[in-house]
C-alpha cells in the first residue's frame with residue numbers, strides 16, 4: 001500500500017507498470033512479509049528506467065538491505081558493468097547474495113558489509129548512479145561524497161523524501177521554515193534544501209513509493 005498516493009493512483013501504477021519478473025515478485029513479497037523497508041516496485045521500475053536513461057554501467061548503493069533495489073538496477077546494467085551493495089548487516093547481504101545469484105546477470109556484484117560511507121572510500125569512481133537509502137542523518141554527507149565520484153551526467157537518487165521515517169506534512173512544514181518535529185524530518189528537509197540549492201545539480205522530486213529525489217550532475 002502506498003504511503004503517499006491515493007488508491008486511484010496506486011491502482012493505475014499497478015495496472016500500468018510491467019509485470020515483475022518471478023524473482024522480483026518473490027523479493028517484493030519477502031520484503032513486505034518481513035516488513036523490510038524496500039523501495040517497492042514503482043520506485044524499482046523508476047530506478048531501472050533512470051539507469052537506462054543515464055546509460056549506467058556502474059552503480060553504488062548506500063544501504064542495500066537484502067538486494068531489492070539492486071535487483072531492479074541489475075535489469076538495466078550491462079555485463080561489463082558493476083554494482084556495489086553495502087549494508088551494516090551481513091545477514092542482509094547473505095540474503096542479497098542468495099536472491100541475486102538467481103537473477104541470471106553477468107554484471108559484477110560487490111557485497112560490502114560495514115559502514116557504507118567507509119565502503120565508498122574504498123571504491124574508485126566514477127559511478128553513473130548512486131542510491132542513497134541508509135541512515136537519514138548521513139544523507140547530506142553521502143551526497144557530498146557521491147558528488148566527487150559521479151560521472152558527468154551521473155545521477156544521485158535518494159529515498160524517503162516524503163514517507164517511511166517521516167511524514168510528508170512534517171517535511172513540508174520544515175521546508176516552509178517551521179521547526180522540524182524530529183531528527184528524521186530535520187535530516188530529510190536538510191537533504192532536500194541541500195540538493196535543490198546545489199548549482200552543479202538539477203533535482204526533481206518524484207512521489208513514487210516513499211518519495212525520491214533525483215539529482216542529475218549538470219557539469
Ligand SMILES: C[S@@+](CC[C@H](N)C(=O)[O-])C[C@H]1O[C@@H](n2cnc3c(N)ncnc32)[C@H](O)[C@@H]1O
Nearest residue numbers: 038039063064065068069087088115116134135
Ligand atoms: C531502507 S534499507 C535499504 C533498502 C534497499 N535500498 C532496497 O530498497 O532494497 C536501509 C539499509 O541500510 C542499512 N544501513 C543503515 N545505515 C547504514 C550505514 N551507515 N552503512 C551501511 N548500511 C547501513 C540498514 O541495515 C538497512 O538494511
